[in-house]
Amino acid sequence: MRDVVIFRQNQFRVSEIFIAQQAEALRRYAPLYLGRMRFGAGPDGARTLLLRDLWGRAGWPRMGAQMLTRDPAPYQRLLAGRRPALVHAHFGTDGVYALALARRLGVPLVTTFHGFDLTLSDRYFLRSPAWVNYPLHRRALAREGRLFLCNSRFLHGKALERGFPAERTRVHYIGVDCAAYRPRAPEEETPVILHVARLVELKGTDDLLRAFARMAAGHADLRLVIIGDGPMRARLEKMAGALGVGERVLFLGARPHAVVMAWMRRAMMLVLPSVQTASGRVEGLGMVMLEAAACGVPVVATRVGGIPEGVDEGRSGLIVPPRDVESLAGAMGALAADRERRAAMGQAGRAFVAGRFDLRRQTAILESWYDALVRAIAPDGASL
Structure with missing residues (x-):
């Protein structure tokens, strides 16, 4: 098995478990996680190389300098002579750092876009020392990167608008492990509405609280469970109280993925x-x-961005306009009142995901693209 560098400067964020899930599903390539800092435990036995481990707590000035200069030398030092088959960066903001490393190593660079890296206005990137290099070097990334993957058709369109080359930019759903997530039994369901999100404006949690307050009176046993943390948490907790549903809304904060999935069931x-x-x-x-x-x-979700691609509308879930609290409350209330409809939608959702988003099938496609990139730079007759 050849090494593939999985490049994310902030490795193993709880909200980004999909990165490691994809990497661990690889069969012909061995993931080597490379980045600046660790934000979570990561997979068991994961090989992880971090600048924080190289420089220790006194290394902040060095990390700050590397953040600004994109110097690949510290990452090369961590690799200690290893020559991976390729580098796979997650998020365009990290792709511009991985580009310098891939160029130095002489290997292809794959970059996956996940959302904000194609939708956030450049003026917001330029305000952040961690992101300022992205708009400054995005053209170089588009020119030299060998493959750009977008986690939805919506993002693919945004990537083309940003100047990424159509011939090297593809839609690729990361997917979920359908073998690991089995359909729950009907008796596992409880009167809980679940919301899993970082508590920021993007996630619309304030609209959810307003909608829950509108429909909760007709469903006395319902509870709203919110898993996630963020800068809006205190304001949202206060809002729940002001809306009269504070005792029926449970803010759990950030939780390990296993806990999230237990609540999901x-x-x-x-x-x-x-x-x-x-x-x-x-x-x-x-x-x-x-x-x-x-x-x-x-699922109940809003018609915004790539969300509609993840719902078989009317069969696996309901989609409402964004910021429309009345429609959101109506959709939630309709599902809460109809157990048979929920069961039918659950079955349809499972079939929909298994047919389009299975992690192992999607990862096999990814590896076939890896193979093609590696062959393109291998000497004639060399094996992978």
């Missing part, structure tokens, strides 16, 4: 009422919807 529905922010940021797809469908849980 108990939920009567998952709600993802995402919006487009003033900065232009919009949902690329919404991986949590695919996980819900894989477990046989129906």
